[in-house]
Amino acid sequence: MLRSRFRRLAAAAAVAVVGLGALTACGDGGGEDETSSGPVKLRFLSLAWQKESLQANKDLVAKWNAEHPDIQVEYVQGDWNSIHDQLVTSFEGGDVADIVHYEASAIGEFSKQGYLADVSKLLSDDFKGQIDQGVWDTATFDDKVTGVPFLLESQVVIANKKLLDAAGIAVPPADGGWTWDEFQANAQKLTKPGQYGAAWALKSPTNRVLNLALNYDGKFFYSDGGKTEVKVGDAEKEVPKRIHDMIYTSKSASPEALGMSGADTLPGFFGGKYAMLPGSVSLRQQMVEQAPAGFEWVTLPPIKGLSTKQAANPQTLSIAEDSKHKKQAAQFLEWFLNPTNMAALAKGDWLVPTGKQANQELVKLTNGKQGWDVAADSAADLTVAPFQKADGYPEWKTKYATPALQQYFANKITLDQLGTQLVDGGKQVLR
Amino acid sequence: MFGKPSRTGRTLQYVALTGYLIFLGFPLVWLLSTAFKPPRELVQLHPTLIPSNPTVQNFVQAFTEQQLGRAALNSLQVSLASAVLTVLVALPASYALARFRTKLGTVALGWVLLSQLFPFVLLIIPIFLILRQVGLANTHAGLVLIYVVWALPFALWMLQGFVRNIPRELEEAASVDGASRLQVLRRVVFPLLAPGIVATALFSFISAWNEFFFALVLVKTPELATLPVALARFVGIEGTARLGPLAAGSLLATLPSLIFFAVMQRRLSSGSLAGAVKG
Numbered sequence: 001m002l003r004s005r006f007r008r009l010a011a012a013a014a015v016a017v018v019g020l021g022a023l024t025a026c027g028d029g030g031g032e033d034e035t036s037s038g039p040v041k042l043r044f045l046s047l048a049w050q051k052e053s054l055q056a057n058k059d060l061v062a063k064w065n066a067e068h069p070d071i072q073v074e075y076v077q078g079d080w081n082s083i084h085d086q087l088v089t090s091f092e093g094g095d096v097a098d099i100v101h102y103e104a105s106a107i108g109e110f111s112k113q114g115y116l117a118d119v120s121k122l123l124s125d126d127f128k129g130q131i132d133q134g135v136w137d138t139a140t141f142d143d144k145v146t147g148v149p150f151l152l153e154s155q156v157v158i159a160n161k162k163l164l165d166a167a168g169i170a171v172p173p174a175d176g177g178w179t180w181d182e183f184q185a186n187a188q189k190l191t192k193p194g195q196y197g198a199a200w201a202l203k204s205p206t207n208r209v210l211n212l213a214l215n216y217d218g219k220f221f222y223s224d225g226g227k228t229e230v231k232v233g234d235a236e237k238e239v240p241k242r243i244h245d246m247i248y249t250s251k252s253a254s255p256e257a258l259g260m261s262g263a264d265t266l267p268g269f270f271g272g273k274y275a276m277l278p279g280s281v282s283l284r285q286q287m288v289e290q291a292p293a294g295f296e297w298v299t300l301p302p303i304k305g306l307s308t309k310q311a312a313n314p315q316t317l318s319i320a321e322d323s324k325h326k327k328q329a330a331q332f333l334e335w336f337l338n339p340t341n342m343a344a345l346a347k348g349d350w351l352v353p354t355g356k357q358a359n360q361e362l363v364k365l366t367n368g369k370q371g372w373d374v375a376a377d378s379a380a381d382l383t384v385a386p387f388q389k390a391d392g393y394p395e396w397k398t399k400y401a402t403p404a405l406q407q408y409f410a411n412k413i414t415l416d417q418l419g420t421q422l423v424d425g426g427k428q429v430l431r
Numbered sequence: 432m433f434g435k436p437s438r439t440g441r442t443l444q445y446v447a448l449t450g451y452l453i454f455l456g457f458p459l460v461w462l463l464s465t466a467f468k469p470p471r472e473l474v475q476l477h478p479t480l481i482p483s484n485p486t487v488q489n490f491v492q493a494f495t496e497q498q499l500g501r502a503a504l505n506s507l508q509v510s511l512a513s514a515v516l517t518v519l520v521a522l523p524a525s526y527a528l529a530r531f532r533t534k535l536g537t538v539a540l541g542w543v544l545l546s547q548l549f550p551f552v553l554l555i556i557p558i559f560l561i562l563r564q565v566g567l568a569n570t571h572a573g574l575v576l577i578y579v580v581w582a583l584p585f586a587l588w589m590l591q592g593f594v595r596n597i598p599r600e601l602e603e604a605a606s607v608d609g610a611s612r613l614q615v616l617r618r619v620v621f622p623l624l625a626p627g628i629v630a631t632a633l634f635s636f637i638s639a640w641n642e643f644f645f646a647l648v649l650v651k652t653p654e655l656a657t658l659p660v661a662l663a664r665f666v667g668i669e670g671t672a673r674l675g676p677l678a679a680g681s682l683l684a685t686l687p688s689l690i691f692f693a694v695m696q697r698r699l700s701s702g703s704l705a706g707a708v709k710g
Contacts, residue, residue, distance in 0.1 A: 074653075075653070079663040085644070086648055089556055095559075261671060286474070292471055
């Protein structure tokens with residue numbers, strides 16, 4: 001009995017050892033492209049994750065590979081939650097993908113460390129002319145353009161059409177949104193027992209507040225003579241104050257939504273508990289996929305303060321400085337992001353393309369339905385914000401701004417205390 | 432010493448036990464429910480446990496979009512190899528540590544504990560560079576090597592505890608009967624260590640099966656990705672996720688562990704030593 005057990009154990013061990021031998025064959029052996037005489041091989045690390053977007057990316061890569069036998073692209077999928085760690089390791093280890101998908105506010109750090117190539121010299125003027133300079137600026141660090149911005153996310157308002165109609169509120173045209181005063185007044189009209197006019201999903205409030213603060217020219221980060229500091233004046237206070245007022249003074253915004261992400265508010269929205277959801281344009285995708293049959297929703301244009309300006313943090317495609325095939329990678333990028341393809345990618349992700357022609361093609365392709373007219377119009381309001389260029393922003397955001405804003409929106413501290421905490425945090429981080 | 436529990440006491444025990452089972456089982460039941468719900472039912476204001484319109488579409492999407500079948504096979508290969516190799520290395524080492532009490536052994540155990548203090552992030556870049564140098568980066572063998580090394584300290588601690596529980600008298604009796612040391616190990620010690628070996632194998636298997644970060648960073652080729660890495664792709668920006676396919680994939684990911692555990696758990700009972708040195 002014991003003997004047979006031991007034999008089984010020995011057999012399992014032998015199988016494992018043989019298996020390990022076989023496993024060593026499961027890999028690319030770390031072969032380098034430049035030593036082979038075949039086609040150039042590029043690795044493309046993509047963060048597409050929505051079903052349609054994933055398909056659009058894969059289809060485009062397959063099409064490129066079929067049309068360009070001399071430059072073959074391998075599609076590698078990453079994920080948003082671990083991309084930063086993955087890139088840090090890959091850059092440090094010298095084994096990064098040739099083309100990397102990320103976002104403008106996050107590539108600055110890699111750019112300053114020299115890990116990303118300056119694409120301005122690799123791309124044609126025609127291609128560069130398709131994207132506004134203001135958007136290029138979001139991916140420009142120390143005069144080097146280290147990412148091609150291709151998808152933008154603006155903040156709009158998704159509303160329950162039936163509730164708007166019942167309250168006698170007209171849907172504004174795509175190019176003429178409500179002012180903050182009008183938005184607040186309409187939220188008030190839509191508020192009744194068991195129903196809030198709006199739900200501000202403020203689980204991660206910092207980016208949202210700083211993006212919208214540009215409505216009143218609130219910059220938060222000010223640079224003078226090479227020194228950057230955080231300032232919180234009336235302009236910076238306006239948007240948080242208005243949101244706070246909606247929750248605690250007029251009680252037209254749900255306090256429950258404070259700890260929610262955009263997607264968490266959907267059950268309440270579909271259930272008629274919230275009439276309007278201020279949120280990203282990409283929320284429309286969930287509306288299409290998850291709204292109950294017969295539920296009517298509309299996309300309202302961005303809210304207007306002194307202007308409708310919002311901070312743009314576009315998704316970007318960068319070329320690794322260590323790539324052996326930068327020229328071919330740029331060639332692929334120009335094709336991958338041509339107007340038609342960029343429109344397809346934006347449609348898949350329910351975001352706004354950065355290219356002007358792509359934007360027009362997308363509106364034509366969709367007939368402006370499902371909020372695409374509003375999304376397209378909102379692109380003009382997106383611009384680079386000072387916080388996106390501030391070196392210590394990620395740390396300030398995590399350590400100081402997010403906790404302070406959460407306390408303010410939970411009514412635990414005053415607006416002045418919020419300002420003080422943000423400024424003090426800035427002093428700690430931007431020393 | 433303790434009297435027979437009263438009827439009330441017994442009832443309360445069962446209530447507590449049932450409550451604990453529900454607490455443990457509920458996430459799995461909810462996962463099962465979510466995996467079969469269509470997108471619209473995932474955002475109901477008043478969610479139901481039983482889907483109104485059950486669908487297998489989430490499973491279809493999970494498999495077609497992310498090659499979960501291949502990823503599961505990769506995970507199975509890597510986890511099995513890690514489990515077997517960890518046991519193979521830990522078994523003799525733990526015996527030596529438990530039976531030959533020397534200063535070196537104490538230092539070794541201390542070092543084993545100390546090694547657990549280093550966080551993943553600190554080690555990942557050096558590990559990546561070393562694996563690259565020896566040609567094991569982007570291979571399952573490299574991943575198995577890391578998993579074995581990572582699981583070994585705990586496996587050693589666990590197994591040496593089991594070794595200590597085996598009475599020395601049994602080995603001595605076998606020696607007196609003329610068995611060589613190798614025979615003592617083969618015929619007496621290792622069979623009695625079966626529960627410990629099973630526990631160690633389970634621990635190594637489950638750690639490798641669930642491991643994400645090393646698999647993400649060390650394996651670049653999509654075809655070699657393991658299940659946790661493939662599942663992470665259903666999670667989007669700032670915590671948003673495609674809940675349906677994610678639940679379907681996660682449900683499938685828990686099955687092998689459950690099956691492995693169900694098959695091995697009866698071996699965990701250590702009743703074979705009962706009465707071994709009596710009389």
